[in-house]
Amino acid sequence: MPQLEHVSWISEIALSDRPHVGGKGGSLGELHRAGIAVPRAFVVKTGAFERFVQTLEQQAPVRAEVQALRADDLDSIIACSKALRARLERAPLPPEVLDEISAAHGELCGEVAPVAVAVRSSATTEDASDASFAGLQDTYLWVCSAAEMLGKVRSCWASLYSTESITYRLKHGFPEQSVAMAVVVQIMVDARSAGVMFTRSPTTGDRSVITIESAWGLGSAVVGGEVTPDRWVLGKITGDISVREISDKLTEHLPRRAGGTEAAQVPEERRRIPSLSDAELQALRAIARKVERHYGRPQDIEWAVARDSGDILLLQSRPETVWSQKQAAPVARAAENPLAHVMSIFGGRR
Numbered sequence: 001m002p003q004l005e006h007v008s009w010i011s012e013i014a015l016s017d018r019p020h021v022g023g024k025g026g027s028l029g030e031l032h033r034a035g036i037a038v039p040r041a042f043v044v045k046t047g048a049f050e051r052f053v054q055t056l057e058q059q060a061p062v063r064a065e066v067q068a069l070r071a072d073d074l075d076s077i078i079a080c081s082k083a084l085r086a087r088l089e090r091a092p093l094p095p096e097v098l099d100e101i102s103a104a105h106g107e108l109c110g111e112v113a114p115v116a117v118a119v120r121s122s123a124t125t126e127d128a129s130d131a132s133f134a135g136l137q138d139t140y141l142w143v144c145s146a147a148e149m150l151g152k153v154r155s156c157w158a159s160l161y162s163t164e165s166i167t168y169r170l171k172h173g174f175p176e177q178s179v180a181m182a183v184v185v186q187i188m189v190d191a192r193s194a195g196v197m198f199t200r201s202p203t204t205g206d207r208s209v210i211t212i213e214s215a216w217g218l219g220s221a222v223v224g225g226e227v228t229p230d231r232w233v234l235g236k237i238t239g240d241i242s243v244r245e246i247s248d249k250l251t252e253h254l255p256r257r258a259g260g261t262e263a264a265q266v267p268e269e270r271r272r273i274p275s276l277s278d279a280e281l282q283a284l285r286a287i288a289r290k291v292e293r294h295y296g297r298p299q300d301i302e303w304a305v306a307r308d309s310g311d312i313l314l315l316q317s318r319p320e321t322v323w324s325q326k327q328a329a330p331v332a333r334a335a336e337n338p339l340a341h342v343m344s345i346f347g348g349r350r
Contacts, residue, residue, distance in 0.1 A: 013032075014030055045182055062161075084158070122183060138162075199301070208236050211231065217253045236288075249270075
């Protein structure tokens with residue numbers, strides 16, 4: 001397979017390539033290298049974004065417009081965001097970028113029948129262990145045509161300039177020149193069930209358990225909070241299920257024939273039955289353990305069970321940040337007199 005300038009296949013990517021393929025792209029490539037099943041995909045690299053922005057900046061500034069903003073000037077941020085997003089979404093792609101993305105999409109989908117893809121933002125600053133940008137950029141599901149895919153790539157790039165994303169970067173002092181966007185173009189999984197799992201408890205931080213949340217249909221309903229998912233807590237080593245909460249799942253996200261997704265009512269007979277079998281729970285536990293061992297730290301994982309085959313595929317894995325950041329923080333402020341801590345302990349006993 002010839003080396004391309006603006007596109008990389010998942011099989012060619014490792015986590016160390018994150019500066020060029022973003023957080024999601026690097027994670028998917030790393031999972032593939034670790035022998036974890038992920039959907040077939042390619043990544044539009046940050047170099048394509050840089051080329052696109054350079055073309056735009058020949059007419060008017062992009063990054064300098066954002067860098068000049070103040071984090072507390074929300075009105076100016078909103079106005080700047082609206083103008084920049086409109087520019088990026090309607091601007092034509094540079095010819096060399098257009099050609100590579102179109103060719104990769106054709107190879108990914110084949111020529112037998114239209115194949116739906118997910119077009120997912122993969123910013124270089126997201127999913128880092130010390131700062132989570134997850135959810136600040138856009139994802140588009142069930143994109144059915146090449147023309148629509150190209151438009152969604154531009155929309156993903158434009159979402160780097162959403163009000164929320166600009167505000168986040170300004171507040172955290174990220175220089176605009178270091179911020180770039182890759183885009184993952186990934187075969188859609190027609191999910192029977194989907195959800196998330198955590199290799200440590202998200203509520204207590206317990207590293208001896210795996211928490212799994214699941215609902216019917218695409219995982220967007222779980223991630224977006226539109227359904228109360230089923231929830232299980234399993235012993236990481238033993239597999240014992242200590243918590244089994246089966247919810248009344250009223251809604252599921254399903255693909256539309258014309259593209260995109262829609263929220264549908266779950267039929268009465270499926271609403272209160274588990275969206276995963278015990279065998280699938282144990283398979284997910286084994287995958288979660290393998291992923292955590294590979295990365296060497298707790299993970300927050302998105303997964304899906306394919307409707308037709310029952311195969312489990314991972315859609316993303318990112319470092320768990322909430323409890324990791326709590327543990328990194330000092331448990332107490334240093335005292336000038338080290339005996340003060342001892343004195344306070346004995347002073348509290350009556």
